[in-house]
Amino acid sequence: MAINNWYKDRVFYQIWPRSFKDGNGDGMGDLYGVYEKLDYIKSLGCDGIWFSPLYPSPGVDCGYDISDYMDIAEEFGGMEAFKKVLDGAHERGMKVIMDLVVNHTSDQHEWFQKSRQRIEPYTDYYIWRPAKPNGKLPNNWDSLFEGKAWTWDDVRGEYYMHLFAIQQPDLNMDNPLVREEVKKILRYWLDMGVDGFREDVITFISKPEGLPDDKLMPASKGIFMFNHGPHLHEYLEEFKRDVFSKYDCMVLAEAPLVTPKKALEYIDEANNPVLDMMIQFATQEADSFMTDYIHMPFNLRKLKKTYTKWQEQLDGKGWNMLYIENHDHPRMVSRYGSEKFQKESAKMLAVSYLFQKGTPFIYQGQEIGMTNWYPSDPEMYEDVQTRWQYFNVATNKSPEKRLQRLWHGSRDSARTPVQWSDEENAGFTTGTPWFYVNENYLQINVTQQETDENSVLNFYRQAVQLRKQLSCVRNGNYKEYGKLSSSFYTYSREDEKEKILVVCSFIGNAKKWNMPAGFDISKAELILANYENTDDTLLQPYETRVYYWKK
């Protein structure tokens, strides 16, 4: 695993390849486009890249359905383009991590094709079950994307399990041969020079013995049965023992529903950790419950509680992964911020998390404050989960209400092409884009923000640079103030040398404010702010400030 914890000093940039930048004019983002933009990513102060899947895939789940783990998709430029990007990133001092998606494969993967024909050694690579005598499904679990978790396969004459799309059959990780395949994949990329992995829904890989029914259905979809299953820790330990411990690499695990206490079972540095960091979901739930489709008014106190809980409970034991956006959730300006105050709130949201303790990730387009997408027709959505949500859930509601559910809930809002300029297709492609461009690209785009010294983009650069300069941000204590406020989020970071106070307003009107007791404003230096004039007794809409004291 990572020698000297190099990941703790870095800021990562997440690329969702289809929509980042098209380099060859076919309308699909690709690695030629990434190569063109390496200096741009570096200019943000980012020194790591996480690639969402680049492997060959039928694209049912936009690459998370993999048909070959040892190659790079032709549409992204193939292996040659990847090696060029990998070298280019390394030359610039940037690390590169890949997505490892091994809870499931594509149904087009050779393993599945052979498994359904019972060709050895693939027969038990997946989770196959006969129909029950009463004609019922093997158990009552739901797919997280569409319908039940079981689909009948005529070739094999059995049901197979899929926790996600029908075309994403779950691997049988209890089969040692499957775990050997995983290790082979890991070694293949690590030997090529890749610096680690983000492990997709890795906490789902160990299913309970006998696959019992979930008594909490239908509300739970079965998730409490297969999340953190009986052999999860053991399998992660095996991957570490046989592979990760032999490389200088970072391992980041996606972990739905994980709590800090649970996370420490895997990442406690004093207790033989099997992972470096985990991706929690709780900070995405300040305006929703369990899923983005159960939408509720934004609740700042809920968000602050979660932030503080993770900061405090991991302190000195494990390391936080910090993020506000990724490819699975709608855009934050439209959720916890405000489209009306797009610029102000985008900057405030940056500050709200970038100065916490941990390793921050910035998702493509977040750095210019991209917002949600509001298509007029549900047919315009591409994502498999979104489409199921429209056509099969809440179907008793009016078409308008159902479309609004998607505006609030769909991850397609974060998957529109990155807005590079005010040229046609936002400068994303010279061809026909594979997906819709958000209409607001004329107002929100990189080129415009490059020339504006007060842009969201330049603010991100400043904030990232500051976080790297300040020793208190890397290692200092975290403390929250005004916990009961439902308007402001305030926290300090402090070490032996220095102290900062971070102030964030999450409301769209000006409001009276006082610096918390114990902070001497007359000795403070204001090192970052999103308004030109600041008032010591008032915060403007979505105002943010970072004050600094040298000791």
Ligand code: GLC
């Ligand atoms: C993870 C990915 C998501 C994908 C799912 C199934 O949650 O982030 O994009 O659809 O797993 O692989």
Ligand code: CA
């Ligand atoms: Ca392309």
